[in-house]
Structure formats: structure tokens, C-alpha cells
Amino acid sequence: MASHGIRDRVAIVGMGCTRFAEHWDKGLDDLLLDATGEAFASAGVTKDDVDAYWVGTAQGGMSGMLLAKPLQLEGKPVTRVENLCATGSEALRQAAYAVASGAYDLAMAVGVEKVKDSGYQGLNAFPVPTDGTQRTLTAAAMFSMVAPAYAERYGVPMDELKAVLARIASKNHHNGARNPRAQFRRETSVEQILAMPPVAGCLSVFDCAGVADGAAAAIVCRAEDAHRYTDKPLYVKALSFVAGNGRGVTDPAYDYTTFPEIAACAADAYAQAGIADPRAELAMAEVHDCFTPTELVLMEDLGFSERGSAWRDVLDGTYDLTGDLPVNPDGGLKSFGHPVGASGLRMVFEAWLQLREEAPPERQIATVPGRTLALTHNLGGYPGEMVSFISILGV
Amino acid sequence: MARGILAAAGYLPHRRLDRATIAAVAGGGGGTGTRTVAAYDEDTTTMGVEAARLALAGLGPTGAERVDGLWLSTVAPAYADKTNATAVHAALRLPRGTPAFDANGSVRSALGALRAALDGAGTQLVVAADLRTGLAGGSDESQFGDGAAALLVGDGAAEAPLLAELVGAGSVTEELLDRWRAPGDVRSRTWEERFGETRYVPLGVEAWEAALKQAGLVADQVDRVVITGTHARAARALARQLRLGERLVDDLAATVGNTGAAHPALLLTSTLESSAPGQVVALVALADGADALLFRVTDAVATWSPRRPIAAQVRGGAPIPYGTYLRWRGLLPVEPPRRPEPARPSAAAASRSADWKFGFVGSADEGGEVHLPPQPLDQTPVPMADASGTIATFTVDRLAHSPSPPVVFAVVDFGGGGRLPVELTDVDVEEVRIGARVELTFRRLFTADGIHNYFWKARLVPAGGGG
Numbered sequence: 001m002a003s004h005g006i007r008d009r010v011a012i013v014g015m016g017c018t019r020f021a022e023h024w025d026k027g028l029d030d031l032l033l034d035a036t037g038e039a040f041a042s043a044g045v046t047k048d049d050v051d052a053y054w055v056g057t058a059q060g061g062m063s064g065m066l067l068a069k070p071l072q073l074e075g076k077p078v079t080r081v082e083n084l085c086a087t088g089s090e091a092l093r094q095a096a097y098a099v100a101s102g103a104y105d106l107a108m109a110v111g112v113e114k115v116k117d118s119g120y121q122g123l124n125a126f127p128v129p130t131d132g133t134q135r136t137l138t139a140a141a142m143f144s145m146v147a148p149a150y151a152e153r154y155g156v157p158m159d160e161l162k163a164v165l166a167r168i169a170s171k172n173h174h175n176g177a178r179n180p181r182a183q184f185r186r187e188t189s190v191e192q193i194l195a196m197p198p199v200a201g202c203l204s205v206f207d208c209a210g211v212a213d214g215a216a217a218a219i220v221c222r223a224e225d226a227h228r229y230t231d232k233p234l235y236v237k238a239l240s241f242v243a244g245n246g247r248g249v250t251d252p253a254y255d256y257t258t259f260p261e262i263a264a265c266a267a268d269a270y271a272q273a274g275i276a277d278p279r280a281e282l283a284m285a286e287v288h289d290c291f292t293p294t295e296l297v298l299m300e301d302l303g304f305s306e307r308g309s310a311w312r313d314v315l316d317g318t319y320d321l322t323g324d325l326p327v328n329p330d331g332g333l334k335s336f337g338h339p340v341g342a343s344g345l346r347m348v349f350e351a352w353l354q355l356r357e358e359a360p361p362e363r364q365i366a367t368v369p370g371r372t373l374a375l376t377h378n379l380g381g382y383p384g385e386m387v388s389f390i391s392i393l394g395v
Numbered sequence: 396m397a398r399g400i401l402a403a404a405g406y407l408p409h410r411r412l413d414r415a416t417i418a419a420v421a422g423g424g425g426g427t428g429t430r431t432v433a434a435y436d437e438d439t440t441t442m443g444v445e446a447a448r449l450a451l452a453g454l455g456p457t458g459a460e461r462v463d464g465l466w467l468s469t470v471a472p473a474y475a476d477k478t479n480a481t482a483v484h485a486a487l488r489l490p491r492g493t494p495a496f497d498a499n500g501s502v503r504s505a506l507g508a509l510r511a512a513l514d515g516a517g518t519q520l521v522v523a524a525d526l527r528t529g530l531a532g533g534s535d536e537s538q539f540g541d542g543a544a545a546l547l548v549g550d551g552a553a554e555a556p557l558l559a560e561l562v563g564a565g566s567v568t569e570e571l572l573d574r575w576r577a578p579g580d581v582r583s584r585t586w587e588e589r590f591g592e593t594r595y596v597p598l599g600v601e602a603w604e605a606a607l608k609q610a611g612l613v614a615d616q617v618d619r620v621v622i623t624g625t626h627a628r629a630a631r632a633l634a635r636q637l638r639l640g641e642r643l644v645d646d647l648a649a650t651v652g653n654t655g656a657a658h659p660a661l662l663l664t665s666t667l668e669s670s671a672p673g674q675v676v677a678l679v680a681l682a683d684g685a686d687a688l689l690f691r692v693t694d695a696v697a698t699w700s701p702r703r704p705i706a707a708q709v710r711g712g713a714p715i716p717y718g719t720y721l722r723w724r725g726l727l728p729v730e731p732p733r734r735p736e737p738a739r740p741s742a743a744a745a746s747r748s749a750d751w752k753f754g755f756v757g758s759a760d761e762g763g764e765v766h767l768p769p770q771p772l773d774q775t776p777v778p779m780a781d782a783s784g785t786i787a788t789f790t791v792d793r794l795a796h797s798p799s800p801p802v803v804f805a806v807v808d809f810g811g812g813g814r815l816p817v818e819l820t821d822v823d824v825e826e827v828r829i830g831a832r833v834e835l836t837f838r839r840l841f842t843a844d845g846i847h848n849y850f851w852k853a854r855l856v857p858a859g860g861g862g
Contacts, residue, residue, distance in 0.1 A: 122794065124735050131748040132740025132840065132848040133768065135816055137804050141792035142816075145806065148829075149788055201790040250766055252814045256788060256806075 003240070005272030006100040011226035011233035012218050012393070014043025017349040019181045020214035020337035028060050028114045029070035035215035035342075036071060036110055043219045043229045047071050050219065051104035053078040056091035056111040057341035059126050067110060082341075084380020085290065086241075087111060088216060089344030089389035093239050095220050105221060111346075112215035113339035122211055123340065139290065140208055142382040144201025146293035149256035154308040162202060164311040165292035166193040169206050169334055171314075172289060175321055176331025178363035183212040183337030207292040212337025216345035218352075232356045234348075237373065238272035238392040240265045248384025256383050262301035265388035266377075270303070273392040275373070279304045279325050282392075283371035284354055286347035288379040289332040299327070302377060302390075326365045329354060344389060347376035355395045398513055399560040399690060402458075402547035403664040404449030404701060406442055406524075407540075407651060407708040408433045409821035409854070410715035414537040420717050421532030430652035432715050433526050433541035435723040435799040436820055436838040436852065439469040440479045442657075443524035444486040444837040446543035448780070450520070451487065452702045454547075454555070459487050461555075462547070463517030465495040468505035470576070470656050471526040472497065473839070473847050482849055483522060485753030486837050488778065502574075502625050503682040505656035509546060510686065513561050518549035525655035528724055530582045538627065540652025544660035551693070558699055559667055559676060559690035563612065565605025567598050568684035574625045581726065588628055595629035595681045596636055602685035603637065606677070610689045617689065618674040619644050621662040624681025627653065633681065650709045663690075665705040672697050703857075711857050713823065723799065734796040739843035755780035755835060755851045757813055765812035777813075783834045783856060784809035789819070789827050798841060807833055807853055820852040832856040 016038025018031055026034075032055075040046060053076060055067040064078025083090040088111025095107035118124055122138070151161045170190045176182035188206065196204030219229070226233035244261040248254040266278075275281050287302065289295035299310035304325055305318075313319065319327035330336050330350035333343060351374035353359040378389040410432040417425030433442060451458040465487075467480035480495035489495070498508040505523035512519035524543035529535025551557035573591035576583035585591070599622070607614060614637065621644045622630045622637075634643045644666050646653075654661055659680045666676050672694045679687045721727035750756040751768050757777045758769030765777050789805035803819040805827065819827065820838055833853040840848045 118735075120733060120735055122734075127738040129738070129741035129744055131744040131752050133748065133752050133850045135804075136737065136795055136818075136840075137790075137792050137802065137816070138794045140794055141790045141802070141804060144790045144792075145788050152829075198791075199793045201792075249816060250768075250814050252787070252808045252812070254814075 003268050003272065005238050006096065007237050007272055007274070008235050009100045009223055010096045010220050010236040011223045012220055012236070012348065012352065013226050013229035013233050014039045014045065014219035015217065015349050015352045016042060017181060017216040017346055018214045020183045020210070020212040020339055020342070020346065022116045023213040024116070026213065028112060031112050031114065031213060031215035032067060032070050032110060035112070035217040036108065039108065039217035039219050045106065045219065045229065047073060050106050050108045052076065052095070052098055052107045054081055054091040054094045054107070054109050055079070056081045056087035056109070057113055058082055058084065058087050060112055060114055060341060083387050085288065085340050086344055086378040086380045086387050086389040087341040088346070089376070089378040089391065092218055092345060092348060092391070093241060093389070096236055096239060099220050099222050105225065106219065108217060108219050109345060110215060110217040111342040111344060113341040114213050115211055115339060116213050138200060139382060140200035140203055143291040143294055144203045145256050146297055146383055147202050150293065150296065153255060153257045154311070156311055158202070161311060162194060163190060164296065164314050165207055166190040167314050168289065168292045168295050169193050171320055172328050172332040172334035175329050175363055176335025178360060179331050179336065182331040182335050183210040184331070184335045203291060209290045209333035210335065210337035212339050214337060214339035214342045214346070216342045216349050218345055218348055232395060234352055234355060234393045234395060236391065237394050238269040238390065240269035240272060240390045241388065243387045244381065244385050246385035254384055258297060259301050259379070259383060259386060259388070261386050261388040262298060262377070262379065265390050266302050269390040269392055273373070275392065278302065278375065281371065282325060282373050282375050283367040284326045284329055284351065284365050285375040285377065286330065286332070286350050287327055287377040289328055289334050290338065295327070295332070298377060302375070321363055322366060326367065329359070329363055329365050344376070344378040347378060348391065348393065351376060351393045355393065397551050397557060397560045398549065399551065399557040400546055400667065401518065401549045401551070401555060401557055402450045402453055403558065403667055404446050404545050404703065405661045405664045405705040405708065406446035406449060406543040407431050407705065407712065408437055408442065408542065409712050410434060411712045412715055412717060412720050416717045417532065417537055424532035424534065424537055426537050428649035430537060431540040431542055431712070432720050432723070434821060436840065438473045438839055438847065439471050439524035439526050439543070440473045440482050441837050441839055441849065442541065442543035443467050443483050443522040443545070446524065446545040447483060447487055447520060447522050449702050450545035450547055453699070459489050461518050462489050462493050462520045464493060464519045465489060466498050466508040466512065466519065466521045467495070468498040468508045468523045468656050469525050470500065470502055472499045482753060485749055488754045501683065502656050503684070506659050506680050506682065506686045509548070509660065510564065510566070512548035513564070518547060521546045521548055521660065523657040523660045525657045527653065527655045528581045531721065531726060533582070535583065538648065538652055540654045542651060542654040542657050542661055544657050544664050546660050546663070556695040557693050558695050559692050561688065562675070562691050563606040563610025563689040565602040565609060565687045566684065567601045567605070569594070569598060571683065591626045592629045592632055595624065595626050595685070596632050598685040599633040599679055599681050600636065602687040603679055606687035606689045612675065612689065616675055617677045618642060619666055619670060620677040620679065621659070621666055622646070622679045623653070623658045623662055626681055629681055633679070647709065661705065667692065667696060668701050668704045668706065670696055732796050732800060734794070737796055737841050737843050739846045740848045750776065752850055754778065765809070767813045767815040779809060779813060780835050780851065782809045782811055783832055784853070786827065786829055786831045786833060787814070788829060791824055803827060805833065805853060818852045819854060821854045826855060
């Protein structure tokens with residue numbers, strides 16, 4: 001038994017992504033039509049050319065008919081998938097395996113979420129009947145516990161750590177300001193962010209992902225067919241997934257300074273892709289910055305920074321748009337917004353733009369074309385109990 | 396066979412309202428001293444659980460197995476139709492064959508449950524709890540209090556001796572309209588004070604004399620006397636008439652307030668906690684008649700060490716602003732959090748996990764590692780409600796829905812193993828620190844669709860509060 005991966009056997013040949021925003025004027029169907037339409041055009045195919053579909057949404061609806069109805073698909077297999085905030089990535093994973101298996105020639109993964117129709121700010125959990133003993137803490141509060149734990153373990157003064165977190169948010173806003181598809185397009189200084197009142201632990205709203213509606217889509221085929229659709233395919237080097245067993249929440253040994261599911265997922269992904277030194281080999285990374293402490297810890301769990309040193313690397317600008325390893329060049333969840341089911345594919349969309357040198361000049365990363373690999377990382381859940389997805393893509 | 400009190404405990408909620416703060420808001424009322432205030436997450440069921448846990452604490456881990464019957468009495472039940480005592484039964488993990496009944500509705504019902512237990516057979520746990528509310532600025536609001544008490548009633552035995560033996564009882568019943576409340580009303584109403592006083596004093600004397608006669612004692616042989624009831628002025632007048640002087644026990648009016656159905660048992664407990672072997676203690680309660688009980692304190696009190704003596708609880712606690720009190724009582728409607736209302740818990744799911752939800756029973760794997768909540772692959776249940784723990788880390792959530800934001804949440808590591816991220820209660824944000832010791836307390840997380848969602852929270856172990 002082993003995780004073999006499907007390195008270089010599948011290619012992404014078309015993509016689409018809506019702007020992530022408060023789309024008061026667009027429903028779920030509109031977002032699906034926009035994202036899939038852009039992807040069809042990008043690959044030069046029609047909906048009938050695609051043999052099978054996977055649609056990811058956390059709470060947008062049930063079943064494959066969610067996509068079959070607005071697209072008016074005729075006799076096509078469509079599967080709705082869900083894996084918390086990694087839902088969009090899960091759709092890509094299923095579509096990629098489907099073409100790799102030979103079952104289909106051309107498959108589409110689409111992720112969508114319409115979160116702004118609920119009438120409440122933030123994300124709201126789908127109510128499953130329970131015994132009433134479940135934790136009711138918000139995700140912001142759960143992730144807020146990472147900050148003091150990290151400060152304590154590595155001897156970083158809390159004020160300094162807050163500045164590090166603000167630096168992460170400020171960087172992502174800087175990048176998002178250069179992205180016409182991002183929800184928030186205003187630069188925000190470290191000082192402005194530090195002046196915000198806390199809403200959960202030491203986190204303010206500026207430490208939290210934007211909440212937006214949106215959709216994104218990718219079309220995949222077997223690698224040998226890729227050039228039928230595009231001159232610049234993106235090859236799948238690794239697809240890795242780990243579903244945590246929740247033990248971190250109840251294990252007294254867990255200290256909230258790392259996400260073991262991510263580290264395990266990264267090890268598998270790097271093995272699949274044959275990567276030895278991710279910081280040197282990757283051109284960029286899109287990571288799941290749902291909250292600023294999450295991005296900080298991810299730099300270590302993904303092997304970009306040594307344990308206990310990510311905070312210094314953040315301050316040194318390592319992960320800036322112009323740094324050694326640009327992280328979230330599209331603005332990340334922080335600035336691009338987080339329509340749950342779409343975010344994983346949105347990350348892939350940025351890799352698609354950057355590695356193909358199609359990103360707008362003002363946020364084109366300098367590591368391309370020297371480096372040819374991008375990583376996307378997408379998680380769902382909380383410290384101690386999360387799912388983790390990592391893709392590595394290359395030209 | 397001698398029958399009496401085997402164990403006793405009182406429970407006072409953490410928050411205290413300074414009566415002097417009332418008039419500035421209500422335009423009048425208030426007074427001096429404080430009253431106890433149940434937290435937003437407490438009701439008569441949860442306070443009853445806390446009192447009963449304290450009462451059974453001294454009996455060791457198998458104490459619950461000795462309870463043959465449970466009675467819960469209150470004027471302010473959390474549910475009608477549905478028995479409230481069953482939640483107490485579940486939280487205490489009493490044997491399935493131990494019946495649990497409510498004796499609810501009137502202040503006197505608690506005394507009735509106690510009388511029935513004393514007159515009956517077996518070991519009966521009598522729990523009385525009350526949440527006493529009046530309209531803003533009224534004397535009831537300031538003179539009432541919230542609290543609970545639990546008395547374990549039974550036959551003395553060598554290995555489990557009585558703390559106090561019942562030596563006499565007297566009751567007089569009279570239909571008289573002095574204090575009444577329509578079910579569900581936040582306030583009670585009273586007739587002119589002088590009418591009740593003139594009726595109640597002779598009723599009290601009559602019950603007192605009947606109890607003395609049954610005990611074969613004369614008044615001078617009674618060392619300490621508790622007088623309480625629904626009519627404070629009549630209680631004071633009766634004490635004067637009986638010429639009790641120093642023998643009259645502090646009725647906690649200045650610090651706790653009158654806790655209604657809970658008050659007779661609460662005062663009896665506080666009296667026993669400070670009594671010496673051989674003393675005769677009287678409890679006289681004026682409510683729709685009068686009841687008098689006479690106990691002789693046994694040698695066992697000399698070695699009895701209550702886990703949380705009422706005197707210590709009176710000294711503890713923390714202030715609550717009058718505005719917060721009004722909020723918690725629902726007397727000041729405030730804007731709810733702009734978050735979805737919590738969904739009601741599932742009756743079926745709650746039933747399947749009753750040991751966890753109500754009893755806080757975790758599980759252990761083959762290696763002895765404790766899991767909270769219990770894990771389906773584990774074989775060994777581990778009762779954890781009496782475990783204490785330390786705060787590994789914590790956070791303050793100003794976004795989560797709560798009847799009283801912000802939510803303070805701590806990751807708690809328990810002595811003996813196990814970790815649970817759990818909400819803290821009875822705490823001010825500034826008090827929380829990593830490493831602080833906490834214990835578990837049974838609470839009502841929220842109410843949805845009329846369903847009270849009971850579960851456990853953690854609270855800081857009070858300084859000098861005992862194991």
C-alpha cells in the first residue's frame with residue numbers, strides 16, 4: 001500500500017474564476033455559469049465535450065443536479081462533493097483521478113459558494129441535529145489560540161507576534177489590491193491593522209478571511225491530450241489529502257503551534273512530486289490563510305521555514321510578492337475572499353495565471369520562469385481537527 | 396429507628412447584586428447588603444445539581460448508589476409537564492431504579508418534600524432550588540435571592556451516621572392568601588403585610604409547640620432556631636414572640652436574600668455546618684401554615700467537613716451590575732447577537748449520549764488514555780464530572796452566539812487524563828490565565844424551541860474552596 005500519486009499524468013487545460021465579492025446581484029446559478037463559461041472558453045470546448053463533472057460546495061446545495069440544472073447538461077455524470085473549506089480542491093482531486101483512470105477523457109471540477117445570502121456576517125455552520133454538547137466557538141476563536149501558543153513556545157513577545165500577524169495581513173492586502181478579481185482591493189498598513197479591536201482572542205477582523213460569494217472551475221484531461229486544448233497546460237505533480245481524526249482537540253500533548261495534518265499532507269505531496277527543498281524549488285504557494293496565525297504556522301508545516309522561524313521570515317519579506325517564495329500572490333483568503341467551495345480552485349487559478357505568465361504585470365512574480373512549480377494548500381476545520389489538501393502543479 | 400439528615404449542602408451562585416445599585420436605575424427600591432443572582436446559564440435544575448453534588452461529595456465515589464429516591468422542589472421549574480428531577484438524576488448518575496420526582500409549585504412544597512422524606516423510608520435526596528424574581532425596584536427584587544440546597548435524608552448507620560436526628564415535628568395548615576403568583580409570572584403579589592403577620596405568628600407558635608411536644612422538649616432546650624418563610628416581617632415577629640435572642644440563626648437576608656423554596660434547607664444546612672454535637676436545632680418555616688422540625692445534632696458533625704460551607708460561599712462570589720442582572724433575568728430586552736440562533740438539540744441524540752451530556756462520562760482506551768467526549772472504539776467509561784483540571788490555553792470569542800457575550804473558552808487538561816476545550820463560566824475575562832485550576836459545573840448552554848440545552852462548563856476553583 002502506498003500513496004503513488006499521478007505525477008504528470010493529468011493536465012489542467014482550462015480555467016475560470018469569477019470575481020469574489022458580495023454578489024448581491026448573482027445567484028449560485030449565475031456564479032456557476034460565469035466560472036464554467038470562462039473555463040470552457042479557456043480550453044476551447046463546450047459543455048458537451050466534457051465527459052464528467054464534479055461540483056464542490058459546502059452549503060450551496062445537494063447533489064450533482066446543482067450543476068446539471070443551470071448548465072442544462074444532458075446525460076452527464078455530475079457529483080457534488082464536500083470537504084469543508086477544502087471542498088473546491090476535493091472536486092479537482094476527483095476530476096483528476098477520473099481522467100487518470102481512463103474512465104473519462106475530459107472532466108471539469110467546479111467550486112462554488114453563495115455565502116452572502118444568509119443574512120448574517122461570517123460563515124455559518126450547516127445545522128446537523130446533535131446532542132447539544134458540541135463546541136460553539138467560532139473558527140476565529142479556535143485559530144486565535146495558535147497565536148499565544150506560538151509566542152509562548154518560541155519566546156516571541158506577544159506584541160511582536162501581533163506585528164508579524166499584521167504583516168501577513170498587510171502583505172495579502174497588498175497583493176489583493178493588484179488583483180481585479182479580489183474582494184478587497186485596498187492596501188492596508190501594519191499600523192492600521194494593529195489598531196483594530198480584537199474580536200476573538202488577539203485577532204481583529206483584519207486577521208480573518210474575507211467572506212465572499214464566488215466560483216472557480218478547472219478542466220482536466222490526460223497529460224498526453226493536453227496540447228489539443230492549450231499550448232501551456234498545467235501538469236498535476238501531486239494531489240495529497242489528509243482527513244484528521246480530531247485527536248488534537250482532545251490530546252493534552254497538542255500545543256496549538258502546528259497542524260500535524262498539514263505536515264503529513266505536505267510530506268506526501270512532496271514525495272509524489274519529487275520535491276526535496278520546497279522553499280527553493282517552488283515558484284509560489286497559495287496557502288489557506290483563513291486567519292493570519294494559520295498562514296504563519298503553515299509556513300513551517302509546509303516546510304518553507306524552519307520550526308520557530310517563520311515569524312522572522314515573514315518580517316524579512318521572504319513571502320512577499322517580491323520575496324524568495326511569494327505566498328498568496330493573489331491576495332489569499334484574506335483579500336481575495338473565501339467562498340468556501342470555490343477557494344481551492346481559486347488557488348489553482350492563481351497558479352494557472354502565474355506559471356503561464358498571464359498574471360497582471362503589477363503582481364507578476366519574479367520567480368517565474370526560473371522556477372516552474374506552484375503549490376496550493378487548502379484546509380478545512382480547526383486546530384486539532386482539520387482536513388488538508390495540497391496540490392503541486394507545474395508547467 | 397433514628398431518622399434524620401445524613402448529608403447536607405447549599406449552593407449559592409457566584410454573582411452578587413449590591414442592593415444599593417438598584418435605585419439609581421429603577422428609581423427606587425434596593426436597600427443595603429447583597430442578594431445572590433443565578434447566572435444566565437443557571438436555572439433551578441442546574442443549581443439543584445450543584446447543591447446535590449456538594450451534598451454527595453462527602454459520601455465518596457459510591458455515594459450516589461445509596462440514594463433510593465430523589466425529590467426536586469422549586470417554585471421556578473425549568474419545565475412544566477416534563478419532570479425536572481430527571482436531569483438532576485442523570486447529572487448525579489443515580490441508579491436507574493432510583494425514582495426522581497418533582498415537588499414543585501409553591502414555596503412550601505420543598506418543606507413538604509423534606510417532611511415526606513423524614514416520614515418515609517430509605518435514603519431520600521431532597522433537593523430544593525429557587526430562582527426568585529420580582530419587578531424592578533420592588534422589595535421582592537432586592538430581598539429575594541437565588542440558590543439551592545440538598546439534604547440527604549435517611550436512617551443512621553454505623554458506617555454512615557446521621558449528622559442530625561429528627562426528634563420532633565409539627566405542622567399547621569391554614570388556607571390564607573398572603574403571597575401568590577400566577578404560573579409563569581416574574582413577580583409574586585402580596586396582601587397587605589399586617590394581615591399576614593397577624594395570621595402567621597400564631598401559626599408559627601402552634602407548629603413550634605407541637606414539635607416541642609412531640610420531641611418531649613421545652614423551648615429553653617432548643618439551642619439554635621431557624622425562622623424563615625414567605626413573610627419576612629412575620630418571621631421576625633415570631634422570633635421576638637419566642638424570645639429567641641442569640642439562639643436565632645442568621646437568615647442570610649443581608650447577604651443572600653430569601654431563596655424561596657430553597658431557603659429552609661439552605662438555612663438548616665448552614666446551621667448544621669456551625670453546630671456542635673448535642674445541640675438541638677429547630678427549623679420553623681412560615682408558608683401557607685407553619686412547619687417546625689426539631690433535630691438533635693450528633694457527634695458526627697465534629698468530623699464532618701463540608702466541601703463548600705455556606706459561610707465560605709457567602710464570603711465568596713463576585714459583583715454583578717444591576718443592568719446585567721436585568722438582562723440575565725429577561726427584564727431588560729437587549730439586542731441579540733447578530734448571529735443565527737443556535738439550533739435546538741436533538742432529543743434522540745441527547746438520549747443516546749445522556750451519560751456524556753448529563754453525567755460527563757468520558758471513555759478510556761485499552762492503554763488507559765482518557766477521551767472527552769467518549770470515543771466509540773473505547774470500552775471503558777470514565778466518570779469525569781468531579782475531576783479538576785488546568786487551563787492549557789484559552790481565548791475570548793466576541794463573535795460566537797451567547798446569551799451573555801463574550802464567550803470565554805479554555806482548553807482544559809484534566810487531572811487523571813483527558814483534554815476538553817470547554818466554555819468557562821462565572822468568570823471575568825481578566826481572571827483567566829494559563830495554568831489556572833478549574834472544575835466542572837452543570838449549566839444550561841442555551842434554550843431553543845423551549846428545549847433547555849444542558850451540558851457542563853468549567854469554572855475557576857474558588858480560592859480555599861476545598862478539593
